[in-house]
Amino acid sequence: MEIQFLKNPRFDFLGKAKYFVGLSLVLILAGVAHMTTRGVRYGVEFSGGTQLIARFQNAPEVDKIRGAVEAVSPGAVIQSYDAPAKNQVLIRLSATGDKELSDVARDVLKGLGSSYAANPVVESSTEIVGPVVGAELRQKAVNLTLFGLLFQLVYIAWRFNGAVWGAAATVAVLHDVLVSLGLLAFFGYEITLNVIAALLTLVGYSVNDTIVIFDRVRENLRQRRKEPLATIINDSVNQTLSRTLISNGTTFLTVLGLFVFGGEVLRGFSFTMVVGIVVGTYSTIYIASPLVVWWESRRRGAGAGSATARAAL
Amino acid sequence: MPQSLQNPIVLWLVLSAALVGLVYAFLRRELRVKAACYGAFLIACGVAVWPPYQTATQPGRIRLGLDLRGGIHFVLRVVTEDALTATVDDAVQTAREQIGGKGITFGGAQRTSSSGFVVTGVEPARVKDVRDLLKDFFRAGWDVRDKGDGFEVAMTDPYVREIKQRTVKEAIRTLERRVNELGVAEPVIAEHGQAGDQILVQLPGMTDVEQAKRMIKRTAQLTLKLVEDVGGTEEGLLQARSGKLPDNMEIVQGPGDQPGQPLYYLVRREAVITGRDLKHARAGVDPQTNAPDVQFTLNPIGAEKFKRETGRNVGRRLAIILDGRVETAPTINSQIGADGVIQGRFTAQEADELAKVLRAGALPASLDFLQELSVGASLGKDSIRSGVAATIAGMAFLGIFMILYYRLSGVNAIVALAANLVILLGAMAYAGATLTLPGIAGIILTVGVGVDTNVLVFERIREELRNGKTVKAAIQNGFERVWITILDTHATALIAAAFLFQFGTGPIKGFAVTLVMGLIANIFASYFVSKFLFEWVLSGRQTTAQSTLSI
Numbered sequence: 001m002e003i004q005f006l007k008n009p010r011f012d013f014l015g016k017a018k019y020f021v022g023l024s025l026v027l028i029l030a031g032v033a034h035m036t037t038r039g040v041r042y043g044v045e046f047s048g049g050t051q052l053i054a055r056f057q058n059a060p061e062v063d064k065i066r067g068a069v070e071a072v073s074p075g076a077v078i079q080s081y082d083a084p085a086k087n088q089v090l091i092r093l094s095a096t097g098d099k100e101l102s103d104v105a106r107d108v109l110k111g112l113g114s115s116y117a118a119n120p121v122v123e124s125s126t127e128i129v130g131p132v133v134g135a136e137l138r139q140k141a142v143n144l145t146l147f148g149l150l151f152q153l154v155y156i157a158w159r160f161n162g163a164v165w166g167a168a169a170t171v172a173v174l175h176d177v178l179v180s181l182g183l184l185a186f187f188g189y190e191i192t193l194n195v196i197a198a199l200l201t202l203v204g205y206s207v208n209d210t211i212v213i214f215d216r217v218r219e220n221l222r223q224r225r226k227e228p229l230a231t232i233i234n235d236s237v238n239q240t241l242s243r244t245l246i247s248n249g250t251t252f253l254t255v256l257g258l259f260v261f262g263g264e265v266l267r268g269f270s271f272t273m274v275v276g277i278v279v280g281t282y283s284t285i286y287i288a289s290p291l292v293v294w295w296e297s298r299r300r301g302a303g304a305g306s307a308t309a310r311a312a313l
Numbered sequence: 314m315p316q317s318l319q320n321p322i323v324l325w326l327v328l329s330a331a332l333v334g335l336v337y338a339f340l341r342r343e344l345r346v347k348a349a350c351y352g353a354f355l356i357a358c359g360v361a362v363w364p365p366y367q368t369a370t371q372p373g374r375i376r377l378g379l380d381l382r383g384g385i386h387f388v389l390r391v392v393t394e395d396a397l398t399a400t401v402d403d404a405v406q407t408a409r410e411q412i413g414g415k416g417i418t419f420g421g422a423q424r425t426s427s428s429g430f431v432v433t434g435v436e437p438a439r440v441k442d443v444r445d446l447l448k449d450f451f452r453a454g455w456d457v458r459d460k461g462d463g464f465e466v467a468m469t470d471p472y473v474r475e476i477k478q479r480t481v482k483e484a485i486r487t488l489e490r491r492v493n494e495l496g497v498a499e500p501v502i503a504e505h506g507q508a509g510d511q512i513l514v515q516l517p518g519m520t521d522v523e524q525a526k527r528m529i530k531r532t533a534q535l536t537l538k539l540v541e542d543v544g545g546t547e548e549g550l551l552q553a554r555s556g557k558l559p560d561n562m563e564i565v566q567g568p569g570d571q572p573g574q575p576l577y578y579l580v581r582r583e584a585v586i587t588g589r590d591l592k593h594a595r596a597g598v599d600p601q602t603n604a605p606d607v608q609f610t611l612n613p614i615g616a617e618k619f620k621r622e623t624g625r626n627v628g629r630r631l632a633i634i635l636d637g638r639v640e641t642a643p644t645i646n647s648q649i650g651a652d653g654v655i656q657g658r659f660t661a662q663e664a665d666e667l668a669k670v671l672r673a674g675a676l677p678a679s680l681d682f683l684q685e686l687s688v689g690a691s692l693g694k695d696s697i698r699s700g701v702a703a704t705i706a707g708m709a710f711l712g713i714f715m716i717l718y719y720r721l722s723g724v725n726a727i728v729a730l731a732a733n734l735v736i737l738l739g740a741m742a743y744a745g746a747t748l749t750l751p752g753i754a755g756i757i758l759t760v761g762v763g764v765d766t767n768v769l770v771f772e773r774i775r776e777e778l779r780n781g782k783t784v785k786a787a788i789q790n791g792f793e794r795v796w797i798t799i800l801d802t803h804a805t806a807l808i809a810a811a812f813l814f815q816f817g818t819g820p821i822k823g824f825a826v827t828l829v830m831g832l833i834a835n836i837f838a839s840y841f842v843s844k845f846l847f848e849w850v851l852s853g854r855q856t857t858a859q860s861t862l863s864i
Contacts, residue, residue, distance in 0.1 A: 003718050004775075055692065086695070106523065123689035126522065130683040133388065136506075140815075148812035152805050159801055197751055197813060197821045201758060201828070204809030208762075208802040212769065215798040243772040250714060250768075251761035254707035258757055261706055263699030265380070265750055273758075 005245060009238045013285050014230055014293060020286035024175055031182015040185055043192030043268075044127050046141070048134035050093040050105045053081055054112070054124040060089045061119070068115040069093075072107045082264035087122075141196045148200055149173060152207050160214060164295050169210040172288035176206045176279045183275050184268070194269040202276030209248065209284045216240050217292075230293045237285055248281045325360045329353040341852045347845055355732055358739025374742035376499065377517075378749030378823050381697045383690030384517035385525050388683040391510050395678035396480040397427040397473065404451065404466070405430045406582070409560055411446055419443070420463070429467030431460060481510055483677045488514060490673035491528055495519070511683065522687045524666070532636050532679055533670040535588035537653075538565075538580040539622075540630040540642055545569075550579045565632065567639025568658070578639050580632050585622045590615025592651075594671035596664040599656060605664035607655040609671065616651035624648035635667075700753035707757055711764055719771055721850075721863035726767040729843040733763045736834035737827065746830070749823030759831025762806065766839035769795045771864055784862045788847050792840070799840060803832050 044051040054060075062078055069076045069091060077092035093104055105126050112121055149170055157166030177199055184195065216236040224232060255277065259270035332352045336345050362374050379386050401424050408422045412432065420434020435443050440462070447457045447464055454472030458465045468476075485502055492500045497516045505513035519525055544550040547564055551557070558564065561582050569576040592612040599606050611619055623631070623645050632642040633655050640657040659667065708730070715723035737759060741748065774791035782790065810832065813825035 053692065055689065082695075088692075123691055125688045125692050126685065127687075128682070128685035133683050144812045144815055148809050151808045151812070155805060155808060156801075159804075193821050194751055197754075197824050200809050200813050201824075204806040207805045207809075208765075211801045211805060212798055215801065219794070239776070240772075243768050246718070246772070247761075247765040247768045250711055250764055251758075253710060254757055254761050257707045257710065258703045258754060261699055261703040262754070263696055265696050266700070266703075266754060269751065269754055273754075 004242070006242050009241050011238060011241075012234065013237050014234045014290055017286050017290035020282070021290065024179065024283070024287060027182065028175065028178045031178060031185065034182060035185045038185065040181075041188065041190045042134075042138070043190040043195070044092065044134075045129050045193050046134050046138045046191060048129045048131035050129075051127045052091040052093070052105055052108060052124055053126075054089050054091065054109070054121045056087045056089065056119050057122050058087065058119050059084070060087055062089065064116050064119075065089060065091070065112065068112050069108055071115065072111040073104050076108075088264075137193070141193075145177070145196070145200060145203070148203060152203070156207070156211065156214075160218065164292055165214055168288045168291040168295070169207055169214070171291055172210055172283040173203050173206045173280075175283050175287050176202060176276060179279050180272055180275050184272060187271070189268045189271055192268055194266065195272050198269045198272035198276065202272065202280060205251075205277065206280030206283060209244065209280055210288045212243065213237055213240050213284055213289065229296050233289050233293055237289060244281060244284075248277055252277045321360045321363075325353075325357050328356045328360070332356065340849070344845070344849060344852055348849075351842060351845060355735055358736045358743075361739040362735070362742040375738065376745065376747045377693075377697070378747045378752065379515055379517055379686070379693075380688055380750045381693045381700075381748065382517055383520060383688045383693040384515065385519050385522055386516075386684075386686040387514040387525075387529065388505055388685075389512045389514060389529070390681040390683050391481050391484050391512060392679045392681060393477040393480050393510050394427045396476055397468070398424070399677075400476060401426075401428065401430055401468070404455075407450060408432055408447065408466070411450060412443055413560075415442065415446065417443060425465075426467075428473050429465065431463055431465050433461070433463040435463050437462065477510065480677045481512065484680070485512055487674050487676050488512065488529060491670060492516065494669040494673050495525070495528060512680075518690070520687065520690060522685070526682070526685075527666060528670060530680055530682070531666075531670050531676075533588065533667075533673075533675045534634075534636050535591070535671060535675065536584040536634045537586050537619075538582075538584050538632050538634060539626060540578050540580050540632050542579040543630075543642070544577050544579070545574070547577050550577055565634055565637065565639050567632070567642065576639075578632050578642060580634070585631065586611065586615050586619050588671060588675045590618070591671060594668045596661070596668040597654070599654075604656065605659045605661045606657070607659070607664050607668045607671065609653050609655065611651045611653070613651075619653070620648060620650055696750050697753075700750055704753060704757050704760075708760060711760065715764070715767070719864055722771055722774075722847075725843055725846045725850075726764065726771070726839075728846060729767060729839045730760060730763050732842045733759065733831070733834050733838035736838060737831045740830045740834065741827065744826075744830075746826045747823055748827070751821060751824035752827045755824045755827030755831060758828065759835060762803075762832065763835045763839045765802075766795075766799055766835060767843060769798060770840075770843065774862070774864055778862065778864075785851060787862070788844075788851070792844050792847075796840070799836065803836055806832055 060080065062080060066076075066078050069078060073093045075094050077090075079090050081088040081090040091108065093108065105128060109121060109124060152173070153166040153170040155166075156169050157163045160166070180199060180202065181191075184191065189195065213233075213236055216239055217233050220232045220236055220239075221229075252274065255270050255273040258266060259274050262270050329349075329352070333349050336348045336352065340348055405422045405424055408430070412419055412422070412435075417439045418436050419432060422430060422432045424430045432443065432447070440459075444457065444459070444464065447466060451457055451466055454469055454475075456467050456469055458467075481504060485504065488502050489500075492502060492514070495516070497519050499517055501513060501515035503513050505511040514529065516525055541562060542550055542553065544553075550564060562579055563582050565578050565580055566575050567578055590611050592610045592615070594607055594609040597606055597608045598604070627645050627647060630642045630644050632639045634640070635655075635657075640655055643656070655667070657663075657667075711730070712723075712727050715726045717723070719726065734756070737756065740746075770791050773795050774787050777787035777790045778784070807829060810825050810828040813821055813828070
């Protein structure tokens with residue numbers, strides 16, 4: 001006796017696509033609105049500045065630490081970091097005046113040592129990024145993401161003999177990135193290098209998912225030439241549905257494990273992955289597939305002869 | 314373990330031979346070659362990676378990144394203008410000496426930018442002589458142009474670029490020597506960024522940021538120059554020379570007897586000896602005062618020069634200048650040979666650090682810190698613990714799920730997954746790749762992609778079985794149909810990973826590296842190894858139309 005989650009699923013995915021496209025648009029618009037009004041929080045590697053993580057001997061009292069830090073560098077952000085038992089505090093210092101950034105960090109640690117002597121800092125990590133490097137890196141991150149997308153588009157268009165497929169997959173991936181960014185901003189996560197890495201991975205992952213379904217569509221198209229494309233795509237989604245659920249479900253649970261057990265350093269990364277896998281799966285079914293159908297019917301409606309997507313295969 | 318087996322190649326040969334024996338004893342002929350090749354490859358990866366990580370007694374084969382083992386990471390900018398300025402200053406000096414030496418009167422020679430200088434007020438009758446002279450001396454790398462009653466001499470762009478490149482290379486070499494003095498294991502010192510003037514310095518295991526910065530930033534230009542005069546103010550010194558600084562002299566500041574009251578030294582521009590003449594330097598203690606000092610020994614050429622100059626100038630003072638500041642200016646009591654001593658107001662640690670940077674040599678230009686990252690060692694250990702915990706939790710979960718859902722075929726998937734990890738870690742060890750925290754995330758992701766490959770195949774096999782195919786045909790079709798999909802998905806993921814690699818910064822690069830290696834390992838393990846396992850299971854029994862598969 002075998003376990004099987006779904007026996008011959010026959011859901012009408014494409015029929016309901018327009019509601020989900022609407023939902024996606026709302027999510028993206030809300031995310032963009034949130035990011036433009038509230039702004040995006042960049043990690044220290046992008047914004048430039050100084051970030052200190054200090055481990056205290058005993059449970060740190062944030063108020064007292066704030067007092068000690070304010071005296072040296074006003075306007076610092078102070079928050080507890082990672083599990084409470086680790087006695088760790090994150091201190092984010094803004095660049096002040098013409099003092100060298102590293103001097104500020106050293107002064108803060110000295111200040112903590114003298115005015116909060118009851119609870120000494122046992123160990124500390126610092127990250128100091130000059131403003132030039134931060135801006136450079138931000139530019140690089142945007143460029144690399146866009147180029148990465150472009151190359152994947154070209155690859156898919158080449159493999160499937162038609163720009164439609166590449167374009168549809170790319171739009172779906174852009175959708176994933178935008179929705180994830182919106183959610184990151186909404187939950188107050190900083191855009192760090194690790195988050196960018198997660199976003200790029202997510203790009204790969206979402207494309208991966210889209211290709212699995214497109215491949216099935218390609219296979220079915222060869223055998224069932226007479227049927228409408230919409231039916232074939234819908235069938236393909238159903239045929240690969242159990243794989244989609246198992247693969248993405250298990251990966252989802254692994255990154256969820258990373259999110260829960262992976263510690264503070266990986267939190268932004270794993271959050272992006274957790275969100276991204278859900279969104280990536282969803283966008284394949286409700287964004288990429290309808291896009292191909294829509295493009296196809298528009299071509300046909302315009303009387304442009306035989307459908308490009310089908311003819312290409 | 315016997316000594317000979319410690320050698321990885323011997324170990325690999327022995328294990329592979331044992332494997333080949335087993336394969337020939339128990340496997341059917343058509344599977345033997347495949348089994349032996351796959352097995353030998355996996356054993357090679359396993360041998361390459363053992364022991365996997367650092368223990369107290371043995372270094373691991375996989376290097377841990379700074380974020381996992383603790384350490385310091387700097388990005389520095391070499392102020393290449395410094396080196397240009399120094400070159401132009403030398404050129405100005407040469408021009409003055411040469412023109413003056415021919416008995417030509419001229420207004421002066423001044424540096425006008427970091428890459429050029431002017432000669433002004435040349436007596437009209439000898440303009441041609443000066444032009445010939447300058448053109449002769451500044452032939453390669455310089456442009457000489459007429460300008461009014463004088464000349465403008467500027468470096469050509471290629472020469473400027475060459476000096477900048479040379480400066481960065483020299484700075485890297487100096488930093489390498491200094492880091493050696495610090496005794497840091499496996500440091501990274503390399504050119505960084507597109508502009509070509511940045512240096513990346515990584516010091517794993519080092520935690521004292523301040524010491525590291527002092528050791529790195531110090532230019533450590535040592536010169537010993539003869540003192541002409543000493544005074545309390547610069548103006549006083551100039552007035553004694555009718556208000557004008559002689560061409561062959563300069564004024565350098567130094568500490569006075571009272572704190573806050575510096576002394577000014579008028580010294581010869583030409584150095585008696587420089588840091589380049591040093592053979593050795595070490596921290597010591599003055600036997601009379603017990604104050605820490607730095608003792609140095611000169612190389613033969615330096616010693617010869619030093620002996621000559623000190624012998625000629627007994628009774629005069631010699632200024633020991635470090636990075637543009639007089640440390641001390643002792644009087645030469647007698648001719649000195651190869652050994653000297655620098656007595657500043659050092660603490661023992663300062664003397665020790667100064668000796669180290671003097672041994673390592675001077676930087677050709679000053680450095681700016683662009684980025685700095687330090688990770689405490691136990692903070693790094695925390696990260697590795699949670700990362701490994703998450704990996705193990707994830708894999709345990711996947712294993713249980715695969716067995717529950719696919720039963721015996723789930724075991725196949727787990728074997729494939731284990732093979733995948735062995736290949737990935739072996740490749741990392743072999744390539745000397747660095748494992749970072751995002752790298753661990755990359756491994757987890759590889760595991761996810763590996764399971765996806767298995768699921769794709771297994772679901773396809775189930776589908777084929779439902780359509781009434783025999784077990785053998787179902788497996789054959791399952792693997793064949795899925796091949797294209799796997800190729801496409803891995804190719805696109807590799808494209809994404811290639812762009813991540815471009816980031817060039819430590820942790821993300823580590824992620825990209827594990828992802829690339831993991832994806833390639835995955836095609837082999839989750840596709841070919843898994844397929845082989847199915848073939849092996851099938852070969853062991855008579856297949857009929859009625860036989861079943863545990864999937």
